[in-house]
Amino acid sequence: MRKLAFAFALLAGPAAAAGIEIEIAGDGANGTVTIDLFEEVAPRHVARITDLAAEGAYDDVVFHRVIDGFMAQTGDVEFGKMGGDMRMAGRGGSDSPDLAAEFSDIPFDRGVVGMARSQSPDSANSQFFIMFDEGYFLNGQYTVVGRVTEGMEIVDAIKRGEGRNGSVMGQPDRMSVVSVTP
DSSP, X not given: OOEEESOBOOSSSSOOOEEEEEEEESSSOOEEEEEEEOTTTOHHHXXXXXXXXXXXXXXXXXXXXXXXXXXXXXXXXXXXXXXXXXXXXXXXXXXXXXXXXXXXXXXXXXXXXXXXXXXXXXXXXXXXXXXXXXOGGGTTTSOEEEEEEEOHHHXXXXXXXXXXXXXXXXXXXXXXXXXXXX
C-alpha cells in the first residue's frame, strides 16, 4: 500500500492501495495529514496524485479555496506555489492532460478527498479538495480519490477563505511536503 504524505487515511470504504502524507504549515494548521488513496476506485486520478507527489510538485502549494463547513482545496501545481501570484492560484494544473471522470458510489462524507475540476466532468488535473463535512450534492459529480485516516484535526485548522468562493486572503496555509507512502 502506498500513502501520500498530507496524511490522508482510510476510515471505511474500499480497500486503499496507495497513500500520501501531507505536512501542512501555516498560521492556521501545522502537522501531518494521512490520506489513503483509492487506487481501485479511481486508478488514473490516484496515479496522477502519486506521480505529482513523487516529483515534489505539490510541495509548497497553498490551500487557495477554503469554505467553512464545506471543503479545503489545494493542488494547483502551476500557480499555487507559495511566493507566487496568489491571484492566479486555483486556475492551473500540471503539464499532463486533464483526466476523464472516474465516478463511484462513495459518498462525499467528512474526510473524503475529491478531485477538483472545471465545468466539464472530464477536466480534473492536479487539484483536489478535502471535505470538512458531508457534501452529498457532489455525489456522482466529482471523482472520489481517497479519505483522510489521520490528522483530520489538522485539516479542521486550515485557514478559512472569505466570500462565496472561499478565496484565502493574506498568507494561506500550505502543503510544505507531500510524500507517497507504501
